[in-house]
Amino acid sequence: MKDEKIDAIFNPKSVALIGASNKEGKMGYVFAKNIIDGYRGKIYMVNPSEEQVFGLKCYPDVRSIPDSIDLAVIVIPAKAVPKVMEELAEKGTKAAVVITAGFSEAGPEGKKLEEEMMVAANKGKIKVVGPNCFGIYNCNIGLNASLGVGTPPQGGDISFVTQSGAYGMAIFAFALDHHMKFAKIMAHGNKAGIEDYEILRYLGEDDETKVICLFLESVNKGREFLEEAKKITPKKPIVATKTGRTAGAARAAASHTAALAGSFTAYEAAFKQSGIIFARNGMDLINIAKGLDWQPLPRGPRVGIITNSGGTGVELADLCEEAGLVVPELSEETQKKIRELIPPYASARNPVDMTPVWPKFVELYSKIIKILYESSEIDIIIPIILQRAAMMPEVCQAVADTVNQCLASDRKKPTYVCWVSVRSAQGNMDILQKNRVPCYDWPERTARAVGAIYGYVEFLKRRAISFEGR
Amino acid sequence: MRVEAANLIKMVRDDGRNFMLEHEAKAVLKSYGIPVTQDIFCKTPDEAVRAARKIGYPVAMKIVSPQIIHKTEFGGVRLNLASDENVKSAFDEMVSNARKRLGNFDLRGVLVCEMARGHEMIIGSMKDAQFGQMIMFGIGGINVEVFKDVSYRIVPIEEIDALEMISELKGKKLIEGYRGSEKVDINGIVSTLIAVSRLLCDFDEIEEMDLNPIFGNARGVKVADARIILSKVNS
Incomplete structure (x- = not known):
């Protein structure tokens, strides 16, 4: 059974914005604009000094709203929040997102306010998100109750929970920029x-969520968190990054979000035994999630590298091996098939180095990907798209088409692109990523993301958990 | 096992302590099926000699006092004692060593112990504010101390977790028969880790634990020394 209160946060039938405003630059303005933009449920604006907000009737207080409220979004100053929370409790409001800062993160006075607010919320059994947060999204119903700009595309299945507001939103924006689509934020x-653990449980049970990301x-409640994670990872992956791993960083966290940063030892242990994929940083988090979302899980650790630059191929091979993957030499039979295509001075051993024969890039990338896809010697394909290849949109299109043709016939192994090029070629990366072929900048990030994904597969394998069809 | 361990813990509490003496800690372990060295608690040099003969030479001897947590610091550990004379004089020396430092101290007796052989290992526990009881495993004195080659899990652990704890250590090679050295019974390590995990789950009042050293060989593992610290207030 889905948690009804948490569901009210993501799928509210009605939303009240407490502190709605017509004044540009005000928090209440940003939120009004964001909510109206894509959300199609009932919207109630609340502010005693406005008649209308964005053309919608504005109520002087919560009591005057002639309807029940599923979700209240609160942007008024901290000292006014406890009283509003009491009114919301009387009204039977299901959930509240408190954006306002100045609570426990700001010192003892704020802490007191937070306690008062929670007393009121608990009386009415209101589920509270925040305070001092960036808000929430349900992309698939167009709901943006956050400080983020614009309504993201629908049809996504990654959900993202972040303790850090601004950085979390930057990570989210970065992901959108890479054509990733999300369900809930x-x-x-x-x-x-x-x-x-409550959010984790909800997302674990949420059919629209296929990949869970945590910042x-x-x-x-670490123990409960661990138990929930253990239940979820056999079915869907959880990727998490954890900041405050060192003493210096932990200090910053304590003054930042009033967080008691636990020792990383315990987190590391919890991640390992529950199969949570550990991402070392925010960008790795997104890179790993992208690979999990767009491509099938690798069946084994054997990587086939296709490159037009020997140096990059060897660097990637080193980094892959360091990340727990293997780069085996191809069999004579497979090498022969490849040698028939590439110049005589090129190498078919793995990394397959076609050398910079750009007039033949389209043909070679496509055909070699197909050969490796059909080969039983390789579990993971990593084409390196470097410099001139990256500047050729037709090469990117051919790689995208080949990968998707292969997957359409038999979804049996993933392809991840290692991208090494200049900014002017960025548009060509879009061709790949719009077609759900993940691109990672440079060998280091590629190896880390793929190694982490394979680490999850090993976790499943060691426990004999089937990932057939995933 | 739980009842027996609870009684032992209560006894220690009643004695006004939150630190279990070695033989008490080992009795707790034993009640959970964790293999420990054969030890005999003795109050006099003559008792010690009889115990040593019963166990079979060579033996180890350790001082037992609630005032002594780190026995070696007080000259309270003697190893490889091979004769009645050695045992007798070791008894007297250990007592007088401790007396030099502590004056008229609370001497409960000495423990005469079987000398266990094999690869050195350690199992420990600690508490994390968010995740609660954690179990630690390490192989080899230097690997643990210098290279921090240890693995942690949150309890309870299952067999697969125990196996992963072992396999993620660099020192794993040492117990797999590196350069012809004796292999250690992996099942023995696994079942010991699981039993310790069970003990920790049953007794949240165990604040810290050090089973160090543990000796492992092809026939199994044995805890040679054990330290259990309980929480200050009975929970």
């Missing part, structure tokens, strides 16, 4: 009224 800030500063 929650920035939960001080986590005064919601536990990590953590701390975890409360």
Whole structure:
């Protein structure tokens, strides 16, 4: 059974914006604009000093709203929040997202306010997200109740929970820029009224979520979190990054979100035994999620590298091996098939180095990908698209088409592109990523993302958990 | 096992301590099926000699006092004692060593112990504010101390977790028969880790634990020394 209160956060029938405003630059303006933009449920604006906000009737207070409220979004100053929370409780409001800062993260006075707010919320059994947070999205219903700009595309299945507001949103924006699509986003800030494991459980049960991403500063109720994660990872992957791993960083976290950064040893142990994929940083988090979302899981660790630059191929091979993958020499039989295509001075051993024969790039990338896809010697294909190849849109199109043709016939192994090129070629990377072929900048990030994904596969294999069809 | 361990813990609490003496800690371990060295608690040099003969030479001897947590610092550990004379004089020396430092101290006796052989290993526990009881495993004295080659898990652990704890250590090679050295019974390590995990789950009041050293060989593992610290207040 889905948690009804958390569901009210993501799928509300009605949303009230407490502190709605017509004044550009005000928080209440940004939120009004964002909510109206894509959300098609009932919207109630609340502000005693406005008649209308964005053409919608504005109510002087919560009591005057002639309807029940599923989700209240609160952007008014901290000291006014406890009283509003009481009114919302009386009204039977299901959930509230408190954007306002100045609570426990700001000192003892704020802490007191947060406690008062929670007393009121608990009385009415209101599920509280925040305070001191960036808000929430349900992309698939066009709901943007956050500080982020614009309504993201629908049809996504990655969900992202972030304790850091601004960085979390930057990570999200970076992901959108890479054509990733999301289902649900929650920035939960001080986590005064919601536990990590509750959100995890909700997303674990959520059919629209296929990949769960977590940006953590701390975890409360670690044991419950671990138990939930253990239940979820056999079915769907969880990727997490955890900041505050060192003593210096932990200090910053304590003053930042009033978080008690636990020792990383415990987190590391919890991640390992529950199969949570650990990402070392925000960008790795997104890179790993992208590979998991767009491509099937690798069946084994054997990487086939296709390159037009020997140096890059060897660097990637080194980094792959360091990341727990293997780059085996291809059999004579497979090498023979490849040698028939490439120049006599090129190498078919693995990395397959076609050398810079750009007039033949389209043909060679496509045909060699197909050969490796059909070969039982390789589990993972990594074409390196470098410099001139990256500047040729027809090469990117051919790689994208080949990968998707292969997957359409039999979804049996992933392809990840290692991208090494200049900014002016960025548009060509879009060709690949719009077609769900993940691109990673440079060998280091590629190897780290692919190694982490394979680490998850090993976790499943060691426990004899089937990932047939995934 | 739980009842027996609970009684032992209560006994220690009743004695006004939160630190279990070695033989008490080992009795707790034993009640959970964790293999420990054969030890005999003795109050006099003559008792010690009889114990040593019963166990079979060579033996180890350790001082037992609630005032002594780190026995070696007080000259309270003697190894490889091979005769009645050695045992007798070791008894007297250990007591007088401790007396030099502590004056008239609370001497409970000495422990005469079987000398276990094999690869050195360690199992420990600690508590994390968010995740609770954690179990640690390490192989080899230097690997643990200098290279911090240890693995942690949150309890309870399952067999697969125990196997992963072992396999992620660099020192794993040492117990797999590196350069002809004796292989260690992996199942023995796994079942010990699981039993310790069970003990930790049952007793949240165990604040810290050090089973160090543990000796492992092809026939199994044995805990040679054990330290258990309980929480200050009975929970």
